[in-house]
Amino acid sequence: xxxxVLHMExxxxxxxxxxAHIERTISPKNxxxxxxxxxxxxxxxxxxxxxxxxxxxxRLDTAxxxxxxxxxxVRAIRILLTGSSQDMKLIEQSGxxxxxxxxxxxxxxxxxxxxxxxxxxxxxxETTPHIHATLVPIVKGERRKAKAVKQxxxxxxxxxxxxxxxxxxxxxxMNRIKLKQYQDSYAEKMRPYGLERGIEGSEAxxxxxxxxxxxxxxQSKSIQENISVLLQNxxxxxxxxxxxxxxxxxxxxxGTFVNAASSAAEGxxxxxxxxxMKRQQQEIDRLTFExxxxxxxxxILNGAIQTNETEHRKALDKLKxxxxxxxxxxxxxxxxxxxxxxxRLIGFGEAAIKKLLSFNPFAFGGKLYSPEYKRHxxxxxxxxxxxxxPERKGEFRLTIDGLSDTDWxxxxxxxxxxxxxxxxxxxxxxxxKQRMKL
Numbered sequence: 432x433x434x435x436v437l438h439m440e441x442x443x444x445x446x447x448x449x450x451a452h453i454e455r456t457i458s459p460k461n462x463x464x465x466x467x468x469x470x471x472x473x474x475x476x477x478x479x480x481x482x483x484x485x486x487x488x489x490r491l492d493t494a495x496x497x498x499x500x501x502x503x504x505v506r507a508i509r510i511l512l513t514g515s516s517q518d519m520k521l522i523e524q525s526g527x528x529x530x531x532x533x534x535x536x537x538x539x540x541x542x543x544x545x546x547x548x549x550x551x552x553x554x555x556x557e558t559t560p561h562i563h564a565t566l567v568p569i570v571k572g573e574r575r576k577a578k579a580v581k582q583x584x585x586x587x588x589x590x591x592x593x594x595x596x597x598x599x600x601x602x603x604x605m606n607r608i609k610l611k612q613y614q615d616s617y618a619e620k621m622r623p624y625g626l627e628r629g630i631e632g633s634e635a636x637x638x639x640x641x642x643x644x645x646x647x648x649x650q651s652k653s654i655q656e657n658i659s660v661l662l663q664n665x666x667x668x669x670x671x672x673x674x675x676x677x678x679x680x681x682x683x684x685x686g687t688f689v690n691a692a693s694s695a696a697e698g699x700x701x702x703x704x705x706x707x708m709k710r711q712q713q714e715i716d717r718l719t720f721e722x723x724x725x726x727x728x729x730x731i732l733n734g735a736i737q738t739n740e741t742e743h744r745k746a747l748d749k750l751k752x753x754x755x756x757x758x759x760x761x762x763x764x765x766x767x768x769x770x771x772x773x774x775r776l777i778g779f780g781e782a783a784i785k786k787l788l789s790f791n792p793f794a795f796g797g798k799l800y801s802p803e804y805k806r807h808x809x810x811x812x813x814x815x816x817x818x819x820x821p822e823r824k825g826e827f828r829l830t831i832d833g834l835s836d837t838d839w840x841x842x843x844x845x846x847x848x849x850x851x852x853x854x855x856x857x858x859x860x861x862x863x864k865q866r867m868k869l
Contacts, residue, residue: 433515435626436561437617439610441505441601446565449509450483453552453563462556465754468772469555473536473562474548475778481805483565486549490567494546495597505601507549508568510539512617513561514626522624523560529781531624532562538620539564542613543604568604569597766827770817773829776802777836779815787829792816799831801840808843 442449451457455467476482480489487507491500500506512535513519522531532553539548543566550565572595618628758765767788774784778799786793793815798807813832820826831839 433518433626434629435618435621436511436513436515437614438511439566439605439613440509440511441605442507442509443503443505445484445487446507446509447484449563453483453550453554455556461558462554464556465750466556468768471532471553471555471775473532473551473553476550476800479806483550483552487565487567490546490549490569491599494567494569494599496569496599497596498598500599504599505568506599508566508601508604510564510566511561512539512564513559514621514624516559518625519560527624528560534620534623535562535564538617539566542616544569566604568599568601570600570603571595571597762825763827766825770827770829773836776800778807783815787815787817790817799840801844803837803840804844808840808847810843813839 452459455462455470458464458467476486477489480486491506514522522528536548536551539551547567547569548564549567550563552563554561554563614628618626621627771784771788774787778797779787779795783793783795795813795815796811798809800807815829815831817827817829820828829836834842
């Protein structure tokens with residue numbers, strides 16, 4: 432039985448860098464571009480909201496906050512939801528990934544409030560399927576400090592703000608008690624998928640492979656420094672012994688003076704045979720051996736890394752060649768993938784896309800998103816269909832009510848403008864320039 436993984440992290444500002452990673456406007460090195468089209472946005476954005484950064488700001492603008500948001504105040508919380516790599520692959524292979532995504536989304540909305548979960552994206556182009564969710568920490572009720580003060584006898588009474596006002600407060604969402612409750616309830620939700628909670632109170636921390644190698648090298652360096660110190664002590668003692676013996680040979684000392692020098696030399700010479708010096712020599716030998724062992728282990732690990740990288744590169748090249756062959760032999764597949772991506776972008780679900788890609792008409796009602804106008808348009812009843820492009824050989828197009836998707840969105844936009852009493856939709860360039868001069 433594997434482990435359910437729930438990780439929460441505060442972030443300041445609009446978190447645009449993480450938005451670029453999640454929305455793949457910048458492709459990370461560990462992502463497989465050939466699988467990026469499998470990534471899914473699980474939360475539909477509100478009207479006129481086109482991405483995660485805008486969704487965070489939209490929630491802040493519409494939450495009814497009465498206090499000004501501080502410059503360094505936490506505006507969003509990143510949430511990572513996944514499981515052990517092997518178990519997540521089994522969930523995907525068994526066809527339960529959609530069910531897993533649904534249960535994750537339900538848990539997020541039940542735990543933090545549906546309005547506060549402004550984005551949730553499933554990533555399928557990395558090693559392990561996972562969800563990046565975005566929580567805007569809008570809360571109600573009194574602040575925790577205010578509750579503590581309330582229990583103490585008050586000397587003076589002041590007019591207080593309404594405790595039921597909405598507030599932006601990440602600390603209320605991520606206090607220690609609630610973090611433990613989140614781990615418990617999430618593990619319970621993931622139990623049907625063979626995922627369980629990690630060991631409660633464990634001090635274990637995950638480290639990357641590269642960090643493990645750095646630790647080994649640091650440990651090796653420390654051992655070498657210890658050896659150097661011990662060898663330096665030994666060399667210093669040998670120098671002192673040689674100096675005293677030289678003085679005895681070169682000077683003609685009398686009686687007791689010579690005896691004293693000889694005794695000192697003998698005493699220093701016996702230092703190398705005493706238990707303390709033996710222990711130091713044993714320690715030097717042990718550290719030297721340990722250092723050699725660690726160096727060999729690092730070499731083996733580096734070799735394993737190079738082997739794995741070579742195998743991975745060969746497998747990736749093989750897949751790229753196979754994809755190229757498929758694209759060359761079956762050019763229609765690339766075109767159908769483009770249509771599938773377009774259908775998913777404007778808002779069609781999995782079942783609708785399957786029907787459309789079989790070239791059957793699909794009747795529907797609801798909202799569709801226009802990438803050109805960056806807004807949703809609603810229809811009560813329309814029919815969509817994928818058909819061969821009448822002018823471009825070997826290409827397909829998506830039609831809605833007999834029009835191309837671009838023309839259909841333009842028609843919907845013009846109808847909306849007409850409803851507002853605007854008759855002219857396209858201003859000639861010459862007339863527009865004249866107006867700008869005025």
